[in-house]
Amino acid sequence: MVHWSSILSLAGTALVSTATALKATAPEVVPGAFIAEFEEGHNTESFYNTLGVNSVAVNRRLQLDYKLFKGASFQLKNVSNVDAAAEQIAGMAQVKKLWPVRTIPLPKDTIHYVGTDKTQAKAVTSKRQSGNTTDTFSTHVMTQVDQLRAEGITGTGIKIGVIDTGIDYTHPALGGGFGPGFLVSYGSDLVGDDYTGFNTPVPDPDPVDHCQGHGSHVAGIIAAQAEGNLFGFTGAAPGVTLGAYRVFGCPEDGSAANDVLIAAYNLAYEDGSDIITASIGGASGWSEDPWAVVVQRIVEAGVPCTVSAGNAGADGLFYASTAANGKKVTAIASVDNTQAPALLTKASFTISNSTTDEFGWTAGSPATWGNVSLPLWTPSLNTADPAAGCEAYPADTPDLSNYIVLIRRGTCTFVIKASNAAAHGAKYILFYNNQPGVISVAADVEGIQGAGMVTAEQGVEWVNLLAQNITVTANIIDPKAAPLVLSSEANNVTGGFLSTYTSWGPTYEVDLKPQFSTPGGMILSTWPVALGSYAVISGTSMSCPLAAGIVALVAQVRGTFDPATIENALSATANPNLFNDGATTYPYLAPVPQQGAGLIQAYDAAHASTLLSVSSLSFNDTDHFLSSANFTISNTGSEEVTYSLSNIDAATGYTLDPDSIYPSLFPNEITTTGATISFIVDKVTIPAGGKAVVSVVPTAPAGLTASRLPVYSGYIALNATNGESLSLPYIGVVGSLHSATVLDKDVTYLTQSSDATFNPVPANTSFVISKTNGTTGNAPVIGITLALGSALVRVDVIPQGPSNATEILGVKSLGNIFGFPVEYQPRSGALSEWDGLLENGSYAPAGSYTLLVRALRIFGDRTKAEEYDSKETVQFTISYS
Ligand SMILES: *[C@@H]1O[C@H](CO)[C@@H](O)[C@H](O)[C@H]1NC(C)=O
Ligand SMILES: *[C@@H]1O[C@H](CO)[C@@H](O)[C@H](O)[C@H]1NC(C)=O
Ligand SMILES: *[C@@H]1O[C@H](CO)[C@@H](O)[C@H](O)[C@H]1NC(C)=O
Ligand SMILES: *[C@@H]1O[C@H](CO)[C@@H](O)[C@H](O)[C@H]1NC(C)=O
Ligand SMILES: *[C@@H]1O[C@H](CO)[C@@H](O)[C@H](O)[C@H]1NC(C)=O
Ligand SMILES: *[C@@H]1O[C@H](CO)[C@@H](O)[C@H](O)[C@H]1NC(C)=O
Ligand SMILES: *[C@@H]1O[C@H](CO)[C@@H](O)[C@H](O)[C@H]1NC(C)=O
Ligand SMILES: *[C@@H]1O[C@H](CO)[C@@H](O)[C@H](O)[C@H]1NC(C)=O
Ligand SMILES: *[C@@H]1O[C@H](CO)[C@@H](O)[C@H](O)[C@H]1NC(C)=O
Ligand SMILES: *[C@@H]1O[C@H](CO)[C@@H](O)[C@H](O)[C@H]1NC(C)=O
Numbered sequence: 067m068v069h070w071s072s073i074l075s076l077a078g079t080a081l082v083s084t085a086t087a088l089k090a091t092a093p094e095v096v097p098g099a100f101i102a103e104f105e106e107g108h109n110t111e112s113f114y115n116t117l118g119v120n121s122v123a124v125n126r127r128l129q130l131d132y133k134l135f136k137g138a139s140f141q142l143k144n145v146s147n148v149d150a151a152a153e154q155i156a157g158m159a160q161v162k163k164l165w166p167v168r169t170i171p172l173p174k175d176t177i178h179y180v181g182t183d184k185t186q187a188k189a190v191t192s193k194r195q196s197g198n199t200t201d202t203f204s205t206h207v208m209t210q211v212d213q214l215r216a217e218g219i220t221g222t223g224i225k226i227g228v229i230d231t232g233i234d235y236t237h238p239a240l241g242g243g244f245g246p247g248f249l250v251s252y253g254s255d256l257v258g259d260d261y262t263g264f265n266t267p268v269p270d271p272d273p274v275d276h277c278q279g280h281g282s283h284v285a286g287i288i289a290a291q292a293e294g295n296l297f298g299f300t301g302a303a304p305g306v307t308l309g310a311y312r313v314f315g316c317p318e319d320g321s322a323a324n325d326v327l328i329a330a331y332n333l334a335y336e337d338g339s340d341i342i343t344a345s346i347g348g349a350s351g352w353s354e355d356p357w358a359v360v361v362q363r364i365v366e367a368g369v370p371c372t373v374s375a376g377n378a379g380a381d382g383l384f385y386a387s388t389a390a391n392g393k394k395v396t397a398i399a400s401v402d403n404t405q406a407p408a409l410l411t412k413a414s415f416t417i418s419n420s421t422t423d424e425f426g427w428t429a430g431s432p433a434t435w436g437n438v439s440l441p442l443w444t445p446s447l448n449t450a451d452p453a454a455g456c457e458a459y460p461a462d463t464p465d466l467s468n469y470i471v472l473i474r475r476g477t478c479t480f481v482i483k484a485s486n487a488a489a490h491g492a493k494y495i496l497f498y499n500n501q502p503g504v505i506s507v508a509a510d511v512e513g514i515q516g517a518g519m520v521t522a523e524q525g526v527e528w529v530n531l532l533a534q535n536i537t538v539t540a541n542i543i544d545p546k547a548a549p550l551v552l553s554s555e556a557n558n559v560t561g562g563f564l565s566t567y568t569s570w571g572p573t574y575e576v577d578l579k580p581q582f583s584t585p586g587g588m589i590l591s592t593w594p595v596a597l598g599s600y601a602v603i604s605g606t607s608m609s610c611p612l613a614a615g616i617v618a619l620v621a622q623v624r625g626t627f628d629p630a631t632i633e634n635a636l637s638a639t640a641n642p643n644l645f646n647d648g649a650t651t652y653p654y655l656a657p658v659p660q661q662g663a664g665l666i667q668a669y670d671a672a673h674a675s676t677l678l679s680v681s682s683l684s685f686n687d688t689d690h691f692l693s694s695a696n697f698t699i700s701n702t703g704s705e706e707v708t709y710s711l712s713n714i715d716a717a718t719g720y721t722l723d724p725d726s727i728y729p730s731l732f733p734n735e736i737t738t739t740g741a742t743i744s745f746i747v748d749k750v751t752i753p754a755g756g757k758a759v760v761s762v763v764p765t766a767p768a769g770l771t772a773s774r775l776p777v778y779s780g781y782i783a784l785n786a787t788n789g790e791s792l793s794l795p796y797i798g799v800v801g802s803l804h805s806a807t808v809l810d811k812d813v814t815y816l817t818q819s820s821d822a823t824f825n826p827v828p829a830n831t832s833f834v835i836s837k838t839n840g841t842t843g844n845a846p847v848i849g850i851t852l853a854l855g856s857a858l859v860r861v862d863v864i865p866q867g868p869s870n871a872t873e874i875l876g877v878k879s880l881g882n883i884f885g886f887p888v889e890y891q892p893r894s895g896a897l898s899e900w901d902g903l904l905e906n907g908s909y910a911p912a913g914s915y916t917l918l919v920r921a922l923r924i925f926g927d928r929t930k931a932e933e934y935d936s937k938e939t940v941q942f943t944i945s946y947s
C-alpha cells in the first residue's frame with residue numbers, strides 16, 4: 067500500500083535550524099496521480115471498468131502497456147479523497163503495485179558558453195586539419211575512444227535510445243533530418259512543448275529539441291558527425307543511430323513525471339534500442355523507486371542502461387539519485403575535461419605591425435566596442451602579480467585613450483581596476499583571467515566604453531611581448547557582429563579528476579554507486595541551431611552519454627550487448643583516480659563512492675582477454691558484514707596467464723559530521739585508513755580459455771569512529787603476466803546503518819499554514835478547519851526533517867481523549883494523516899498540511915490530538931515500533947467550520 071503526501075512547500079530549509087544546510091528536498095508529486103502495475107492477465111480496459119464499477123472517477127494519463135510493464139497511470143478526479151481512493155485501488159485484484167506519480171526536474175548543468183545565432187553562418191576556426199581522421203578530441207583521448215576509432219570502430223548499426231529534451235536533428239552535425247536513413251532515426255515526443263511535469267502530456271511524433279538544448283548536447287556527445295560540424299569534433303560513436311524520446315517540455319524549470327519516464331524507457335526498449343541512456347535524475351538513494359525498477363528490468367532483458375549519477379556532489383555521501391541508483395543500472399560519474407574549451411568572440415592582434423594572429427575574447431559590460439584597433443598597454447609587466455592594477459597608476463602614465471588597457475584579474479574588483487585605468491583616459495579594457503576560461507566581466511565605470519576578457523594564456527603572451535617593448539595591436543571586430551572562435555586551454559587544476567559536483571553513493575542499502583566515470587566537466591557539443599548551435603556545459607549529464615557511446619564501441623568489438631559482460635569489462639579496466647577537492651590533488655585515491663571503478667578506458671575494456679564475473683563488491687555495513695566474497699576470473703586469451711592479487715586502498719570518507727546526525731557536505735572529512743583484504747590464494751594461474759574462482763576476505767578498517775559511518779573502499783588489483791592490469795572496486799561501511807538516526811526530532815514539529823516562516827506552534831493551539839474548502843483557513847502543518855533517507859514515514863493521529871482508535875505499532879491511533887505513509891524517501895525537509903482527513907478517507911472527529919511522526923531506520927523491520935525514530939508533536943485541537 068502506498069500513499070503520498072501532498073507536499074505544500076519545498077522550503078525544507080525553513081525548518082532547518084542546524085548549521086548543516088539541508089539542501090535536499092522531498093520529491094515532488096503530482097497530487098492525486100498514480101501509476102498502477104497490473105497483475106498477470108489484466109489489462110487497461112478491465113482496470114478502468116472496475117474503477118467505474120467502484121465509482122472511482124479518473125482521468126486517464128498514460129497507457130503503460132509494454133512487454134516489461136503492464137499498467138496505467140491516471141489522475142483521480144476528486145483530489146479531496148485521494149488516500150481512500152488509492153487504498154481502494156491498491157486493494158483491487160488487478161493491481162500488483164500502486165505508486166504515486168513523482169516528478170524529476172530537468173538537470174541543472176552549468177552552461178559555460180553558448181554559440182550565437184551567427185555561429186552557423188560565419189566562418190570559424192577549426193583546429194582540425196581536413197582529411198586527417200585522427201581523433202584528438204580530449205575527452206576521447208582521456209577514455210581511449212581515440213584508440214578504438216583508430217581501429218575504425220564507430221558503433222555502426224547500433225541503436226541508442228536517448229531519453230531527454232529531444233534532439234535538434236535539423237543541426238547539420240546531428241544528421242539534418244529525422245527518420246530512417248538519418249542519424250536520429252526513431253523516437254517520439256511523449257509530452258509536447260507546454261508540458262511542465264505536472265500537467266497533462268500532449269504527445270506527438272516529432273521529438274525535435276528546439277527550446278531546451280540539453281538533449282541536443284547529449285546527442286552530440288554520443289554521435290555528432292564531423293560532416294557539417296564547424297568545429298570538426300565527433301561524438302564517441304558516430305556510426306550509431308539515435309532514438310530521441312522527448313520527456314521535457316519548454317518551461318525552463320520543467321520536470322518530467324515518472325510515468326512519462328517509465329513510458330519512454332519501455333518505448334525505447336520496444337523500438338529495439340540496443341542501449342538506452344538518460345541524463346536525468348532525482349534525489350533518492352533507494353533502488354525500489356518505480357522508475358529505477360523499470361530500468362532494472364530492461365537491463366535484465368539484455369539492454370545496457372546508463373544513467374547520470376547526479377550533480378549533487380555538494381551533499382556528500384549516500385546521495386545516489388534515481389534511476390541511477392537502480393540495481394544493475396550503470397550510474398555514471400563525471401571527471402573534468404583535461405582541456406577547457408571556450409566559445410569566444412573572434413578578433414586578431416598584430417605584433418610590430420607585421421604578423422597577425424587570431425585570439426578569442428568575451429565582451430563584458432559596457433560593450434560599446436564597435437570596431438577598435440588600438441595598441442595594448444598594461445599597468446604591470448608582472449603576470450603573476452595578483453593585485454595588478456588595484457592601485458592608482460603613477461603620474462607619468464601616458465594618456466590611455468589611444469590604448470586598450472590589459473589588466474590581470476585578481477584581488478580587487480573589476481570596477482576598481484577599470485576606475486584606475488579610466489583616471490588616465492582609458493576607454494577600452496581587456497582583462498586577462500587568472501584561472502582557466504573566461505567570464506563576462508562587469509566594469510561599468512564612467513569613461514569606459516568597452517570591457518572584455520581574454521584567457522590567462524593569451525594575456526601572459528601579450529604581456530611578455532610588451533615587456534620586450536614590442537607593440538601589440540588588438541583588432542577588435544564589434545562583438546555584435548563578430549564570428550565565434552573555439553579556444554581551448556589545458557585545465558591543470560582539475561583536469562582528469564573527479565568533478566566536485568558529481569554525486570556520491572552508495573545507496574542506503576550499500577549498493578555500490580556510481581559504477582565508473584567519464585569526462586563531463588567542460589564539454590563542447592552540439593546545441594539547437596536556433597539557440598546557437600554549440601555549447602560548452604558541465605554535468606554528469608555530459609559524462610553519461612559519453613559512457614553510452616563507449617558501451618556501443620565496446621559492444622561492437624566484443625560482439626555482445628550483455629549488460630553484465632560490458633559493465634564488468636569497463637569496470638575492471640577503468641583507471642582509479644587520485645582525490646582532488648577542486649583546488650588540490652591529494653596523494654591517495656578518491657573514494658569509490660565518488661568515482662566507482664575510475665575513468666573508463668574504452669580500448670582496454672574492448673580488448674581485455676581477462677573477464678571478471680562481477681563489476682564490484684559491497685561488504686555492507688558492520689551489522690551485515692560480508693566476511694568473504696568470491697568472483698570468477700576468465701582467461702579468454704590464447705595463452706596461460708598468472709594473476710597476482712593485491713589490495714589498493716582508496717580514501718575512506720566519513721559520512722556524518724562529528725557529533726551530528728547529518729551527512730557532511732563536500733569536501734567531507736577523509737582518512738587514509740583503509741581495509742585489509744586477504745586472499746585465500748594471491749596468485750592464480752589460469753590456462754587459455756580457463757576460469758578460476760577467487761576468494762576475498764576483507765577486514766574492515768579499525769580505529770575509526772563507527773558512529774560517523776565511515777565508508778571505506780578500494781580496489782582489488784589483478785596484475786597479469788600477459789600485461790593486463792585490472793582492478794575491481796569494493797566498498798563497505800564501518801558502523802551500523804540501522805543505528806543511525808534518520809529523523810531530526812529538533813526540526814520535526816507542528817506548525818501552522820498561516821505562519822509563512824513555519825515556527826513551532828504552542829501546545830493546545832486550536833485550529834478551525836474548513837472541510838468544504840480544504841485548508842484555506844489556518845490548518846495544522848507537520849514539518850518533517852529526515853537527516854538520512856527512510857524507507858517508510860508514518861504520521862499517526864493520536865487522540866488525546868475517548869476515541870475509537872486502534873493500536874498501530876504500539877500506540878492507539880486513528881491511522882495516518884491524509885497522504886501518509888510515504889515510502890523510500892531521500893533525506894529531505896518537507897511540510898505537509900493536514901485538513902483532518904485520515905488515511906481511510908474519513909475525517910478525524912473534532913477533538914484534541916497529537917501527531918506521531920515515525921521514520922523507519924535503515925534496514926529496519928517496518929512491523930516493529932522500535933525500528934522507527936519517532937517524535938510526537940504538542941497537543942492541539944481541531945474543529946470544523
Ligand atoms: C470528493 O470526495 C469527498 C470526500 O469523500 C466527498 O465528500 C465529495 O462529495 C467528493 N466530490 C465529488 C465531486 O465527488
Ligand atoms: C593527424 O593528426 C595527428 C594529431 O594532430 C597527427 O599526430 C598525425 O600525424 C596526423 N596524421 C596525418 C596523416 O597527417
Ligand atoms: C606601425 O605602423 C604605424 C602606422 O603605419 C607606425 O606609425 C608605427 O611606427 C609602426 N610601428 C612599428 C613598431 O613598426
Ligand atoms: C623597454 O623600454 C624601456 C623604456 O624605453 C627601457 O627602459 C627598457 O629597457 C626596454 N626593455 C627592453 C627589454 O628593451
Ligand atoms: C598546464 O599543462 C600543460 C600541459 O601539461 C603545460 O604545457 C602548461 O605549461 C601547464 N600550465 C600551467 C599554468 O601550469
Ligand atoms: C546489506 O545487507 C542488507 C540486509 O541483509 C541487505 O538488504 C542489503 O541488500 C545488503 N547490501 C548489499 C549491497 O548486499
Ligand atoms: C567463497 O568460496 C569459499 C571457498 O570456496 C566458500 O567457503 C565461501 O562460502 C564462499 N563465499 C561466498 C560469499 O560465497
Ligand atoms: C599491481 O599493480 C599495481 C599498480 O601498478 C601495484 O600498485 C601493485 O603493487 C601490483 N600488485 C602486485 C601484486 O604486483
Ligand atoms: C476556496 O479555496 C480556493 C483555493 O484556495 C480559494 O480561491 C477560495 O477563495 C476558497 N473559498 C472559500 C469560500 O473560502
Ligand atoms: C466510535 O464509533 C461509533 C460508531 O461509529 C460512534 O458512534 C462513536 O461516536 C465513536 N466514538 C468516538 C469517541 O469517536
